[in-house]
Amino acid sequence: MSYAFSLDDVAFLRSREGGAALEACSGLDLTESSRLSDVAAARRVVGARYAAAVLETLLLRRKAGDKVDGGCRWLFTDEALQQASASAVAAYRAKRLAGRDVHDVTCSVGADLVELARTARRCVGSDVDAVRLAMAEHNCAVSGVRPALVRADALRPVTRDTVVVADPARRDASGRRRWRPEDFVPALDDLASVYAGRELVVKCSPGLDPQVAPWAREVEIISLDGRVREASLYSEGLATASRRATVLNSTGEAWSITDAEPDDVGVDEVGEWIVDPDGAVVRAGLVRHYAARHGLWQLDPRIAYLTGDTPPPGVRAFRVLESGRYSEKALRAALRRHDVGRLEILVRGLDIDPDALRRRLKPRGANEVSVVLTRIGRAPTAFVCRAERVPAQRDAEQG
Incomplete structure (x- = not known):
């Protein structure tokens, strides 16, 4: 089971002492076979109280790898990292909302929020989880952006006239995936109901049946480096096609294709x-x-x-x-x-x-x-x- 961070942990990790502890322990192996020696080393550096938080943070930063730009300085929970959009995907989606007032109502540790803040006219991030919100504040700061942050339930609106971006949780407390939209947190129908009449973007699994979201006027499937990553559902005011495929790669290249293009092709023998x-x-x-x-x-x-x-x-x-x-x-x-x-x-x-x-x-x-x-x-x-x-x-x- 992954480590459960507290607000006290986050405050320590953000402090000068915490930064020094993270640096001192950064060379540890952090493998299954080295677990006992890693724990002993961390306790010698920082004491028993914060050793687990330091080790978990270093491990999650390594897992972040190329997924999150600048992730070597970020704070994560294990679940938040698993669900976080890759920076290239988040940056692409943010460009579609450039120049708008945007509210990320499930900002978690800030993977989408950081990119939205780079392109939005004004940007707000909120989350019901105080620990993740504190991590998001740190992650935004080290990424050079400062959106407004507020602790709030995604189903209790705290802004008006913003584009609403949501990423419902799709794992239960044990880490197992939730497949039914009504089991998402918050549920897909509840988001659509609460923000009816607002411009809404919802990130979800690429395997989601679009029929369960009749409010969505565009479904965009996004891949990165040949791997399908996620889908985005766009409400009527944001949609520019019914179906869109967007292909990204880590070099920065991107292209899209939509159902507005011709599809008149034949069936024939194999070519070259x-x-x-x-x-x-x-x-x-x-x-x-x-x-x-x-x-x-x-x-x-x-x-x-x-x-x-x-x-x-x-x-x-x-x-x-x-x-x-x-x-x-x-x-x-x-x-x-x-x-x-x-x-x-x-x-x-x-x-x-x-x-x-x-x-x-x-x-x-x-x-x-x-x-x-x-x-x-x-x-x-x-x-x-x-x-x-x-x-x-x-x-x-x-x-």
């Missing part, structure tokens, strides 16, 4: 390349729109793999070397022909475990290939490919 669209595009139901943008077509109308003779710039695509009806025997023979020893297996539409299949195939050659397994119509089909990173172009995508 196979393209596996980013997960945000797939989750947002914009595979055909993405295909139309890049001159691709579908292999099967129910499968997300796309194909074409020129892949989109900047993506990792799969140059087709050969293809045919899938069977393990036929695939094993194809791998021998290509002298394959290193094998990546991608699967859509077939009940195949890639890891188990790789173990059975036992490739032993000198070359590396990617095998795309999918269903075309009713036929299981295998494509033996060479994965290549297509050079990016500055104007490749229109956001």
